[in-house]
Amino acid sequence: MLIPCWDSAGQIHHLEGFPTSFKDWSRGEELSAQRREFLSAVEKVTPSSISSTRDLAVDMNLTLEVTLDDGQVLVVRQCYPSQNDDVEELWRTSKFESEVNLMQWLEQNSRIPVPSIHSVMRRGTDSPAHFIIMSKLPGQVLMNSHSLLSSLAKVFALSHLTVRNTVLELFRLDVPQRIGTTIPSNPGDGLDVRPKIGKQYSLSADRVFDTLEEYMRHLFSLKRKSKSIGDGDTDKARAYSTLTTLEDLVNVHLKSLTSPSLRRCVLMHDDLHDANILVDIHGNITGVLDWEFHSIQPAVLAVGYPAWLSYDDTNDPRFASSSVWWVVGRQESIELRRQYAMIVKVKDLEYYEALVAGLFLRSVVNWLIDEHADPGCLRLRGWMISEEALGESLTQPDQIVPAK
Structure with missing residues (x-):
């Protein structure tokens, strides 16, 4: 197809x-x-x-x-x-x-x-x-179906994803307040937490984290060890310099995230892309698949815009890997993201506040866990320079600035 x-x-x-x-x-x-x-x-x-x-x-x-x-x-x-x-x-x-x-x-x-x-x-x-x-659940994968949906059905799919089926319910489930991957609690029928399972075994954590600051330090440590930043001394030196600058910016940003609602731990699907969501012809979400990668993370990281609408950070066309394609055009993605923000703002103000406050931090996380080749972190550095120019628009979901 x-x-x-x-x-x-x-x-x-x-x-x-x-x-x-x-x-x-x-x-x-x-x-x-x-x-x-x-x-x-x-x-x-x-x-x-x-x-x-x-x-x-x-x-x-x-x-x-x-x-x-x-x-x-x-x-x-x-x-x-x-x-x-x-x-x-x-x-x-x-x-x-x-x-x-x-x-x-x-x-x-x-x-x-x-x-x-x-x-x-x-x-x-x-x-x-x-x-x-x-x-076997009904429906077709959203990746194949999205372009066939009417404009109204696309918005309905966003509404269904948030309100009736997945995103807002995950946001409100009662889960342990520590950062990691779930395991069964003992005794009882609840959940406990183990060290976070990464998408590669080398990217898994070695312990459970109690704070957002601890978790971010862990991600920076993983990136510094990643093969994606290059093997040569010059590439590593450039990458370490860029990562140190970014980590300093993140540490300053973390001090502004003082609201308990932003740091409350939330269950999230770590691979919620358009091939793991089933829809019918009307935009109803009929299935959410592939839960092998999931985690409990602070709300500012656990919320987010639908992945298939992203033109940000590692999906910014100026800095994305050459292997990246987009299943939605830029202008349509801007409009659908605006609709998504409006829907969650009406239905759950705390979710919306986390969506806004965490925009920069989630972009940083996406760069830190990205395993596409980026020798010297040159793509990451280019994104950092562009984001500095955007200023306050980083945290305004209703004022998305398109790339030039």
Whole structure:
């Protein structure tokens, strides 16, 4: 399916959207020994045999849509085992267990449309890998559907995302007031906190953080160790200088965030992009997927504009990696962001205040966790220079200044 995408010059192209399937299989067709072993393990916990599969995702996890002989359609998500790396295996297992627990907790404690988990299997005698079997939710991924929605439906999708389904409910759920990734509480049916699981095991935290200041110091430390800043002495020296300047600015900014409502810890989906949201033709949000990366963070970091509307920081066309594309044009993104800000301002003033107050800090975090190559932090430095010129407009969501 071709969808409109914009390049850094603002030119529109029609590119392949998120695949509806990477590979289809039906009974009678050839299977690898590894896939045959895995499907046999799945069939041990399904009510009937598997007649066909579709590979929905194949990168960090294997996600299959399976059709059974009795007509049921389910989703199976396999956690790939690590290849002889105990540290990576612990990371993979930890995010699998955390995702399972959080999805079950959200189904019991919220109205957020997460898939219902039918079965959980761990690697062992009966299974070659950890996997879960879930219900299949209706709808299409927003990445493929957004351009097909009417202007009214796009605004309705923002309203539905905030008010009825995800964002504002996450903002108000009762969660522990420490910074990290969730684990089951013991005893009880609540949540506890473990060190934050990163999108790569090398980016995970080694402890739980009590304050926003501690967490920001951790992120700066990770960036200084990141391969993205370059390997040479010159690149590292330039990067360290830029990061020190930015950290000094952040420390000053943190002193202005005095309201307890801005520092209250909030549950957030760390990967809430347009391929992890399902919508119908009217803009109703029908599913929120892929909770393996989530965290509890201060409100100023946990809130934000929808990721697919971003032309900021690492998505600013002047400084973005060459691999970045945009699924919404700049002018439309400005209008939809304005609508989003208006919606949350009416529905939850504290959310809106965190949205405004945290705009600069969230941009900094996006740069610190970005793993695209940036030797010497030259892209980051260019953004810092441009942001200084914007002045007070950094914190005004209704006055978004487009890039020149």
